[in-house]
Amino acid sequence: xxxxxxxxxxxxxxxxxxxxxxxxxxxxxxxxxxxxxxxxxxxxxxxxxxxxxxxxxxxxxxxxxxxxxxxxxxxxxxxxxxxxxxxxxxxxxxxxxxxxxxxxxxxxxxxxxxxxxxxxxxxxxxxxxxxxxxxxxxxxxxxxxxxxxxxxxxxxxxxxxxxxxxxxxxxxxxxxxxxxxxxxxxxxxxxxxxxxxxxxxxxxxxxxxxxxxxxxxxxxxxxxxxxxxxxxxxxxxxxxxxxxxxxxxxxxxxxxxxxxxxxxxxxxx
Amino acid sequence: xxxxxxxxxxxxxxxxxxxxxxxxxxxxxxxxxxxxxxxxxxxxxxxxxxxxxxxxxxxxxxxxxxxxxxxxxxxxxxxxxxxxxxxxxxxxxxxxxxxxxxxxxxxxxxxxxxxxxxxxxxxxxxxxxxxxxxxxxxxxxxxxxxxxxxxxxxxxxxxxxxxxxxxxxxxxxxxxxxxxxxxxxxxxxxxxxxxxxxxxxxxxxxxxxxxxxxxxxxxxxxxxxxxxxxxxxxxxxxxxxxxxxxxxxxxxxxxxxxxxxxxxxxxxxxxxxxxxxxxxxxxxxxxxxxxxxxxxxxxxxxxxxxxxxxxxxxxxxxxxxxxxxxxxxxxxxxxxxxxxxxxxxxxxxxxxxxxxxxxxxxxxxxxxxxxxxxxxxxxxxxxxxxxxxxxxxxxxxxxxxxxxxxxxxxxxxxxxxxxxxxxxxxxxxxxxxxxxxxxxxxxxxxxxx
Numbered sequence: 087x088x089x090x091x092x093x094x095x096x097x098x099x100x101x102x103x104x105x106x107x108x109x110x111x112x113x114x115x116x117x118x119x120x121x122x123x124x125x126x127x128x129x130x131x132x133x134x135x136x137x138x139x140x141x142x143x144x145x146x147x148x149x150x151x152x153x154x155x156x157x158x159x160x161x162x163x164x165x166x167x168x169x170x171x172x173x174x175x176x177x178x179x180x181x182x183x184x185x186x187x188x189x190x191x192x193x194x195x196x197x198x199x200x201x202x203x204x205x206x207x208x209x210x211x212x213x214x215x216x217x218x219x220x221x222x223x224x225x226x227x228x229x230x231x232x233x234x235x236x237x238x239x240x241x242x243x244x245x246x247x248x249x250x251x252x253x254x255x256x257x258x259x260x261x262x263x264x265x266x267x268x269x270x271x272x273x274x275x276x277x278x279x280x281x282x283x284x285x286x287x288x289x290x291x292x293x294x295x296x297x298x299x300x301x302x303x304x305x306x307x308x309x310x311x312x313x314x315x316x317x318x319x320x321x322x323x324x325x326x327x328x329x330x331x332x333x334x335x336x337x338x339x340x341x342x343x344x345x346x347x348x349x350x351x352x353x354x355x
Numbered sequence: 356x357x358x359x360x361x362x363x364x365x366x367x368x369x370x371x372x373x374x375x376x377x378x379x380x381x382x383x384x385x386x387x388x389x390x391x392x393x394x395x396x397x398x399x400x401x402x403x404x405x406x407x408x409x410x411x412x413x414x415x416x417x418x419x420x421x422x423x424x425x426x427x428x429x430x431x432x433x434x435x436x437x438x439x440x441x442x443x444x445x446x447x448x449x450x451x452x453x454x455x456x457x458x459x460x461x462x463x464x465x466x467x468x469x470x471x472x473x474x475x476x477x478x479x480x481x482x483x484x485x486x487x488x489x490x491x492x493x494x495x496x497x498x499x500x501x502x503x504x505x506x507x508x509x510x511x512x513x514x515x516x517x518x519x520x521x522x523x524x525x526x527x528x529x530x531x532x533x534x535x536x537x538x539x540x541x542x543x544x545x546x547x548x549x550x551x552x553x554x555x556x557x558x559x560x561x562x563x564x565x566x567x568x569x570x571x572x573x574x575x576x577x578x579x580x581x582x583x584x585x586x587x588x589x590x591x592x593x594x595x596x597x598x599x600x601x602x603x604x605x606x607x608x609x610x611x612x613x614x615x616x617x618x619x620x621x622x623x624x625x626x627x628x629x630x631x632x633x634x635x636x637x638x639x640x641x642x643x644x645x646x647x648x649x650x651x652x653x654x655x656x657x658x659x660x661x662x663x664x665x666x667x668x669x670x671x672x673x674x675x676x677x678x679x680x681x682x683x684x685x686x687x688x689x690x691x692x693x694x695x696x697x698x699x700x701x702x703x704x705x706x707x708x709x710x711x712x713x714x715x716x717x718x719x720x721x722x723x724x725x726x727x728x729x730x731x732x733x734x735x736x737x738x739x740x741x742x743x744x745x746x747x748x749x750x751x752x753x754x755x756x757x758x759x760x761x762x763x764x765x766x767x768x769x770x771x772x773x774x775x776x777x778x779x780x781x782x783x784x785x786x787x788x789x790x791x792x793x794x795x796x797x798x799x800x801x802x803x804x
Binding site: 172180187200207210 | 369372373596599600603604605606607608610611614615617618619620621622623624625626632636679786790791
């Protein structure tokens with residue numbers, strides 16, 4: 087398990103303490119805490135509407151938390167803007183794919199390298215040396231990332247023309263191009279068939295090892311989650327109801343109740 | 356973009372690719388001004404000036420409406436800011452320095468022929484060049500102010516702010532006093548006196564010099580420095596800057612905001628900063644275009660001529676050309692600027708029909724070839740483009756024929772035709788002629804839908 091990397095990393099890659107968020111009277115997330123050590127591959131599951139995507143939006147700065155602390159690699163990031171959080175090393179994919187559809191595939195990835203570009207607009211217009219070196223490097227990085235995801239041949243197609251599964255892969259590639267320390271994947275397997283899911287499982291593991299990232303994964307496909315995640319956090323109605331290894335989660339009566347419903351409701355998992 | 360591999364890691368001739376385009380632009384502007392102008396004649400030269408200025412306006416608006424996907428409908432106001440700023444500089448500085456507003460122009464800054472023994476540059480040109488830059492900077496400053504609300508407002512709401520800015524500037528200009536005609540007036544006028552302007556706008560003797568911009572009568576007597584050289588120089592540089600911007604990480608950042616602001620921000624793009632930057636850069640070039648326009652022969656600068664109607668003209672060019680396509684916006688600007696002149700002479704429109712028919716035939720042949728799997732996407736694309744442009748030209752020729760029969764002046768119906776073209780475009784090709792791509796891009800000709 088992740089214990090092997092835990093020793094050489096200074097602190098946890100991501101530490102969330104008591105984060106809450108409500109919209110009007112609705113308490114979307116309450117007292118959410120989570121610790122990701124370097125190299126972890128953790129799952130975040132829960133029935134529909136449990137607040138999983140809200141957690142992602144809080145972590146990436148799309149929403150500002152009402153209370154609590156979010157610490158990324160030792161730096162407090164609660165309440166700062168998404169672009170600065172991305173620059174500090176957290177990237178995400180989206181549940182409903184949000185690619186830059188009109189732009190070529192390669193430009194989607196290149197854009198995500200923008201965080202690290204240092205040349206100014208004037209440098210770009212005057213074609214300064216720094217601009218040329220950085221653009222060349224960005225191009226190379228983007229193409230090699232596309233290579234990892236077998237999208238190289240599609241580099242110059244418009245992103246919106248890619249088939250669904252490849253769009254999901256491109257989202258991961260784009261997120262990785264920001265060179266994140268922590269990668270948040272929001273339902274990467276949604277809409278995939280079983281063959282694609284197997285490939286995705288291998289891909290996620292490979293990404294973790296190749297790019298040395300810590301991964302937090304939201305997924306509805308229990309088979310996938312149980313298979314690749316080392317630890318799992320379960321949310322229901324915005325609260326953590328269980329945390330543990332896949333085996334522990336599978337046997338947890340609270341989790342079973344949340345998914346299959348108590349006496350009063352039946353929720354599809 | 357498709358050609359990005361071309362200047363990938365192998366490109367090493369730094370200063371060459373950096374400066375050669377600039378040198379070429381200057382050379383082309385000089386040649387056009389000195390050699391080609393003699394063949395073009397005064398009328399055609401004047402149209403080329405209009406075309407150049409409109410290309411600059413359309414390309415600069417592309418940065419805002421096309422790249423970052425904001426909707427500005429007050430672009431002409433930036434043109435007006437630049438125009439009035441530059442005009443007041445050249446006019447009043449010339450008054451003080453040369454004792455009168457007449458241009459002290461070199462051979463490159465005059466459209467009057469037969470002045471062969473004049474030096475290329477004269478003293479007045481320096482004032483003019485400076486006024487272009489200052490006019491652009493003044494407009495850029497306004498662009499910054501208008502860009503700030505764009506951080507909180509989107510779509511229609513932002514559009515209304517930009518419209519409001521244009522109206523405010525127009526009304527302010529109309530409150531200003533008449534232009535000072537005599538050197539003594541300029542020397543006697545106070546430098547400060549803000550309140551006097553607004554309390555008694557027509558009190559010419561009290562109005563400070565910077566508030567004597569002609570008011571509703573218009574700014575007359577601006578020295579006519581604009582020439583083919585200056586217009587083509589500015590047009591070329593604008594295109595170069597816009598294209599280099601688009602092909603850089605900054606341009607991608609802007610385009611990504613248009614595509615999906617949330618995703619763009621999450622990938623580390625400071626979206627608010629880039630939205631304001633787009634406004635500032637666009638306003639700068641619009642200001643320079645306004646400055647060129649103000650110094651063109653026969654122009655009286657009037658604020659109400661640079662109001663909403665002018666902004667709308669520029670928007671049509673950008674939307675027809677393709678939101679985000681520099682070459683598309685330029686193409687649309689060229690066509691739409693020449694169109695009113697053509698409409699004025701229906702016999703010229705009618706004379707166009709054999710060419711138009713030829714283009715249509717080529718387009719049809721290409722389409723048929725592509726249908727039968729010969730040649731692939733590029734041919735299909737060319738076919739579509741040919742049929743579209745040729746068909747539009749044929750329709751115009753037909754309109755010209757009708758107008759000749761009925762004795763109508765088609766140029767009166769220009770706005771009706773524009774509106775029709777816009778409606779048709781929105782139905783048939785909502786992303787404009789080009790979409791976000793450029794004419795020379797492989798992806799465009801390969802026919803990605």
